[in-house]
Amino acid sequence: MSRTSNAPARPAWTEKPKAVTSAAKGVAVLVLLCLVLVPFLVIVSTSLASNEEVVAGGGWVLWPSDPTLRAYETILSGGIVTKALGVSIGITVIGTLLSLACTAFLAYALSRPGVFGGKPVLLLVLFTFLFPPGMIPAFLLVKGLGMQNMYAAVIAPVLINVFNLVVLRGFFQGIPEELYEAARLDGAGDWATFWRIALPLSKAALAVVGLFYAVSYWNAWFTASIYLESDHWPLSQVLRTYVIGGAQIADTGLSEAGMVSAPQTTQMAVLVIAVVPILLVYPFLQKYFTKGVLTGAIKS
Numbered sequence: 001m002s003r004t005s006n007a008p009a010r011p012a013w014t015e016k017p018k019a020v021t022s023a024a025k026g027v028a029v030l031v032l033l034c035l036v037l038v039p040f041l042v043i044v045s046t047s048l049a050s051n052e053e054v055v056a057g058g059g060w061v062l063w064p065s066d067p068t069l070r071a072y073e074t075i076l077s078g079g080i081v082t083k084a085l086g087v088s089i090g091i092t093v094i095g096t097l098l099s100l101a102c103t104a105f106l107a108y109a110l111s112r113p114g115v116f117g118g119k120p121v122l123l124l125v126l127f128t129f130l131f132p133p134g135m136i137p138a139f140l141l142v143k144g145l146g147m148q149n150m151y152a153a154v155i156a157p158v159l160i161n162v163f164n165l166v167v168l169r170g171f172f173q174g175i176p177e178e179l180y181e182a183a184r185l186d187g188a189g190d191w192a193t194f195w196r197i198a199l200p201l202s203k204a205a206l207a208v209v210g211l212f213y214a215v216s217y218w219n220a221w222f223t224a225s226i227y228l229e230s231d232h233w234p235l236s237q238v239l240r241t242y243v244i245g246g247a248q249i250a251d252t253g254l255s256e257a258g259m260v261s262a263p264q265t266t267q268m269a270v271l272v273i274a275v276v277p278i279l280l281v282y283p284f285l286q287k288y289f290t291k292g293v294l295t296g297a298i299k300s
Contacts, residue, residue, distance in 0.1 A: 047071050047268035059264045071269035081238060081270055087151070088218060088235040089277075095155040095217040100210050103160050104202075107168035108194050129162035135226075142227055153227035154220055154234075161216070164209040171205040172198055215278060239274045242267050 017025075042060055048071075049057075049064035075081040109115055110122050133141075138157055147153040175198060183193045199206070221236035228237075 043268045043271055047265055047272050049265060051265065054264050071265040072273075075266060075269055075273070080233075081235070081273070084233055084235040084238040085273065087232065091151055091154055091220070091234055092214055092217040095159075096210055096213045098155065099159050099161070099164075099213045099217075100206065103165050103168055103209060103213075104199070104206065105194075106160060107165050108172050108198055110165075111169045111172035112190075125160075125162055125165060139226060148227055149229050149232060151228075151232070154223050155217070157223070158216070158220075161212070164212055168202070168205055168209055171202050175201055211282065214281065218278060235270075235274050239270050242270050 042062055045061045045064050046054060046059075048067040048069070049061040050066055050068055050070075053061055053064060053066070076085075106125075110118050110125075112118070142148060142153045142157060145156075147156065179197050179201075180193060183197050188196065219236050220234065221240050224232075224234050224237045225240075228234075233241075
C-alpha cells in the first residue's frame, strides 16, 4: 500500500542543473571570454610584431612569428610617451590620495548626527550632483584661479566625487553607534575616533573609492586636453592623439628609422602601456569591490 508524502516540494532552483543547461552556460561563458580576450591578444601581438609582419597582415597580427620589443624600446627611450607616463603616474597617485583624504574627511563629518551645518552642506553637495556646473563655468573658474597649464587643473575641479562621498558616508553610518560611544567614553576626540575606529573598519569602501578615483585620474584625457598644453599631456591624451586622432609618429616626435612604415605597432604599444597599470592594480582590490559598493549603497 503506497503512502503519500506530505513533504513540501523541492524548490526548482535547488535542483541539479541539466547537462544541456550546463553546456549552454559553458558555451556562453567561453564566447564572452573570447570576445574579451581575443581583441586584447591582438593588441599585444601587434605591438610585439615586426614591421614587415604587421604590414603583411594588413595592420593586425594575431600571433607574432618573431616577437620583438622594438616598439616599446622606441616609445620608452625618453620621448613624449615616457614623459606622459610619468605625468599620468604623478596625477593618479597624488590625485587619488588627495581625493580619498578629502572624501573620507567630509563623508565622516556628514555621517555624524548633530554636526553643525551638516544637513545644508549635504544638500549643497547633492545639488552639485544633480545640477553640474558644465564645462564653460568650470573652465572660467580654472582660468580665473590661474591654474591653466598646471596639473592642479586636472585634480582640483574633481577632487571630491559625490557618488564616492555617498558610498563612504553610508559606510561610516553603518558602523555601530556603540563603537563611537565607547571611544568617547575612553576620552577619544573626533579625530581619534575617525582615525582609530572609522577608517580601520572601512577598508573595503576606501579600497573601492580609491580604485574609482585612480581609474578616473588615469583616464582623464578630456580635462587634460582643455587645461594642459601638449608638453604637459598625460598618457591618456597621448594615447588618444595616437590611436583615435590618427596622428603620425613624426607628428609627436617619435619618428625613428623603420617605424613609420608600420605605425600600428607603436599605437598598440602605447595602448598596452596605458591599460596594463590598471589591470595590475585591479586584482588586488577586486575582493573589496562588491562588499564596499553594496554595503555603502544599501546603508546610505
